[in-house]
Amino acid sequence: MTWVVANLGLIWARMLDHVVLSLPPIVLCFVIAVPLGWLARRYRVSRGIILTGAGLLYAVPSLPLFFVLPAVIGTGLRSPLNVIIALTLYGVALMVRVVADGLESVDADVRQSASAVGYSAWSRFWQVELPLAGPVLLAGMRVVAVSTVSLVTVGAVIGVQSLGSLFTDGFQRGIQAEIIAGLVATVTLALLFDGALVLAGRVLMPWTRKVASVRAPAPAEVSAA
Amino acid sequence: MNLFVDAIDWILDPANWTGLNAIPLRLGQHLVFTLVTLVIASAIAIPLGYLIGHTGRGRGLAVTTSGGLRAIPTLGLLTLVALWVGIGVVAPYVALTVLAIPPILAGAYTGFEAIDRRTVDAARAVGMSELQIVRKVEVPLGLPLLIGGLRSATLQVIATATLAAYVADIGLGRYLFTGLKNRDYAEMLGGSILVILLALVLEGIFALIQRFVVPRGVSGRLRTGRTSSPSTSTGTSSSTLRTDRRTALR
Numbered sequence: 001m002t003w004v005v006a007n008l009g010l011i012w013a014r015m016l017d018h019v020v021l022s023l024p025p026i027v028l029c030f031v032i033a034v035p036l037g038w039l040a041r042r043y044r045v046s047r048g049i050i051l052t053g054a055g056l057l058y059a060v061p062s063l064p065l066f067f068v069l070p071a072v073i074g075t076g077l078r079s080p081l082n083v084i085i086a087l088t089l090y091g092v093a094l095m096v097r098v099v100a101d102g103l104e105s106v107d108a109d110v111r112q113s114a115s116a117v118g119y120s121a122w123s124r125f126w127q128v129e130l131p132l133a134g135p136v137l138l139a140g141m142r143v144v145a146v147s148t149v150s151l152v153t154v155g156a157v158i159g160v161q162s163l164g165s166l167f168t169d170g171f172q173r174g175i176q177a178e179i180i181a182g183l184v185a186t187v188t189l190a191l192l193f194d195g196a197l198v199l200a201g202r203v204l205m206p207w208t209r210k211v212a213s214v215r216a217p218a219p220a221e222v223s224a225a
Numbered sequence: 226m227n228l229f230v231d232a233i234d235w236i237l238d239p240a241n242w243t244g245l246n247a248i249p250l251r252l253g254q255h256l257v258f259t260l261v262t263l264v265i266a267s268a269i270a271i272p273l274g275y276l277i278g279h280t281g282r283g284r285g286l287a288v289t290t291s292g293g294l295r296a297i298p299t300l301g302l303l304t305l306v307a308l309w310v311g312i313g314v315v316a317p318y319v320a321l322t323v324l325a326i327p328p329i330l331a332g333a334y335t336g337f338e339a340i341d342r343r344t345v346d347a348a349r350a351v352g353m354s355e356l357q358i359v360r361k362v363e364v365p366l367g368l369p370l371l372i373g374g375l376r377s378a379t380l381q382v383i384a385t386a387t388l389a390a391y392v393a394d395i396g397l398g399r400y401l402f403t404g405l406k407n408r409d410y411a412e413m414l415g416g417s418i419l420v421i422l423l424a425l426v427l428e429g430i431f432a433l434i435q436r437f438v439v440p441r442g443v444s445g446r447l448r449t450g451r452t453s454s455p456s457t458s459t460g461t462s463s464s465t466l467r468t469d470r471r472t473a474l475r
Contacts, residue, residue: 067413071232176309179304
């Protein structure tokens with residue numbers, strides 16, 4: 001406890017590093033995954049290619065990917081960009097499937113009704129299909145947020161500073177309190193991101209609030225996974 | 226691309242195929258470590274998951290605990306346990322078993338839950354005992370999702386076993402850390418390529434297994450529920466499960 005009190009400044013600085021590394025992948029993966037997920041659902045051929053690719057990408061372990069990326073894109077080994085790009089790739093790999101599944105879950109009758117009342121394919125996607133797939137997307141994003149925050153720590157072993165640095169430093173110097181502080185801070189940050197997403201979901205999808213009590217188990221289950 | 230050529234040269238270098246740091250030896254360590262971790266985790270998670278799935282009790286608790294466990298960063302758990310028990314293979318075994326439990330547990334109980342209640346009721350109606358229902362109905366029907374959970378756990382352990390080399394002299398991850406220490410990029414990259422290949426090969430094997438364990442007559446069970454009536458409860462739960470299976474990965 002004394003270590004924590006004496007090093008609050010350090011913990012705070014690493015926390016900020018952590019946010020800088022984890023926020024871009026979370027936002028970017030959503031922006032990239034929506035069009036890709038749409039493409040995956042639209043055509044049979046693209047579905048096979050995109051979903052298989054996403055599955056394989058997701059199977060690639062994170063630490064080796066941090067080492068391989070510099071050779072592929074020419075960044076320095078200790079560049080924070082490696083971590084950001086690698087985690088964006090994981091986020092996309094996970095979200096593409098979620099987006100495809102989410103769009104698929106929109107009732108075919110609803111889709112046809114929207115076309116019947118005059119929606120173009122473009123506006124139907126943005127105003128009918130995407131909002132209705134919203135709860136599924138939100139559940140997926142919650143998983144992405146929590147796993148991204150957790151995976152950022154791995155970057156510490158190659159020298160990219162984050163809350164994970166508290167683990168490597170605490171391990172090398174044998175300070176248990178430092179590792180525990182890192183664990184608590186990481187989990188807290190993950191919970192904060194998760195809470196922010198839930199809040200954003202309530203604001204953006206007010207219609208889910210009423211049925212929240214009835215449908216609650218489904219998103220909870222996905223987020224747990 | 227020159228870097229990749231160096232890495233391939235490193236992998237093919239005969240010097241890296243003999244001695245205490247040989248690639249086959251490291252690969253073997255990695256696989257044995259993964260297998261033992263999975264066996265221990267399965268011995269704990271599968272009976273527990275079946276119990277939760279069959280009785281329907283304790284599900285909320287299981288969801289919360291496994292969700293919480295996933296938020297915990299592996300590196301933190303690994304270093305903390307390593308400080309407690311000392312440098313060596315014990316810390317990675319403990320930390321990785323803890324991490325492998327949630328996906329297997331989820332696979333076990335969601336596998337039971339995905340079964341149509343009418344099927345279970347029918348089994349009970351024809352006079353099967355509870356134990357028979359579990360053994361002859363629920364276990365076979367829940368197998369695809371359980372294998373899905375095992376697949377997630379395996380990939381997670383393979384990945385984290387690499388990280389385990391940070392606290393123990395074990396597995397393919399050693400190449401990454403010695404390379405990092407000696408600034409030998411060919412070794413780091415070569416080691417990374419080996420781990421990635423291993424993960425992809427195992428992913429492929431599991432994809433095949435998963436295809437074969439679906440009992441005849443019910444293959445495509447999840448799909449039909451989904452496409453015919455996506456808005457019904459069957460549709461929602463099956464799409465949730467599909468997400469579950471994929472997202473339980475890390």
